């Protein structure tokens with residue numbers, strides 16, 4: 001049970017998870033400091049695809065996926081890339097990833113994803129309320145498009161998992177699809193729609209708006225890099241930072257893909273992988289999209305945002321420290337043109353961000369066993385923008401000594 005006699009909480013990492021955690025802690029009356037080496041919401045939370053789905057319940061690893069991996073990895077425009085020098089470090093995680101996709105594990109993973117995501121649109125709307133940035137979140141369909149109409153088959157495993165969890169789905173034919181998204185190429189003959197969700201017009205701006213709200217509620221922000229977390233004699237923690245040593249009482253680690261590196265010296269080893277993704281923003285696209293569009297062949301999402309049309313995706317495994325390979329982003333030029341033939345792709349800006357990915361697509365949330373006053377809130381993989389507000393709410397409950405009314409065992413840090 002956490003020591004709730006102290007009302008001071010430090011949140012390490014001001015990505016969307018740390019910011020939402022800060023907001024929920026502030027709502028409970030805690031005194032909150034956010035720490036980040038960068039400005040808030042500049043990491044993975046800045047450049048993602050902006051999908052906020054209350055329905056995400058299908059993990060990345062599914063049975064039979066391994067059959068597609070060689071083809072994907074060998075195709076320079078494919079959705080998965082691996083730097084071969086990184087293979088020995090990557091293999092143990094990859095094996096755990098494939099094991100997580102075992103049929104026996106999927107129902108529990110699907111339920112745990114669903115439980116984290118389900119209230120996300122409502123929670124974002126509540127958090128954004130009064131910031132003046134309410135319009136950053138728009139109602140949206142999630143349109144999964146297929147050139148071969150046979151692909152839009154609700155009997156496939158992923159769609160069955162969604163249906164079992166009450167996800168509102170509809171299959172539409174070419175005519176209906178082009179009414180919904182007139183800019184789409186006529187080559188696309190069918191789609192599966194996931195209804196009743198939202199999309200962000202600028203995910204980074206959502207994070208920044210919520211950060212300013214947290215500041216308005218009394219949170220402080222310190223911009224400094226943390227190199228090491230060490231236990232202090234008085235039961236709190238000492239952060240060794242660029243600004244020297246900082247003594248903190250309760251510490252939430254929300255440092256995204258860098259969290260495992262910070263925890264390892266404490267003897268906490270977790271299989272957290274840096275799964276890098278890219279985006280390309282077409283700044284003068286000449287077309288507008290009404291929804292989040294998932295290209296089911298290229299495995300990327302395209303959406304109209306404030307800065308233009310953004311295509312985002314790719315899973316690149318090369319560790320935390322290698323420089324970006326922007327060829328991975330430039331691939332989206334051709335792939336986006338295949339979707340939307342009239343789009344102007346000339347004025348494009350690229351970006352790389354690092355997803356914090358566990359093999360089972362679930363994050364770690366909760367107090368870290370054997371480490372009093374140290375809490376985990378990281379590892380949200382492909383779903384962190386959607387999972388962040390509920391993660392924040394759960395962490396704030398736990399820090400304040402309340403057990404949330406849900407099964408937290410799927411998110412335990414010692415589950416691996």
Ligand SMILES: Cc1cc2nc3c(=O)[nH]c(=O)nc-3n(C[C@H](O)[C@H](O)[C@H](O)COP(=O)(O)OP(=O)(O)OC[C@H]3O[C@@H](n4cnc5c(N)ncnc54)[C@H](O)[C@@H]3O)c2cc1C
Pocket residue numbers: 012013014015016017018035036037038039040041042043044045046047048049050051052224225226227254255256257258259262276277278279301312313314353354355356377378379380381382383384385386387
């Ligand atoms: C291409 C792409 C598309 C995506 N699309 C979606 C989507 O549509 N919907 C969705 O739900 N999710 C999506 N995601 C996933 C989502 O973006 C992430 O899961 C989420 O942003 C993770 O948030 P975070 O706060 O944990 O991490 P981050 O945003 O990376 O924040 C971590 C913060 O910790 C700071 N930090 C780390 N180490 C230190 C240190 N030592 N000292 C100080 N500060 C430190 C970093 O500077 C950073 O600001 C996508 C991701 C990518 C890459």
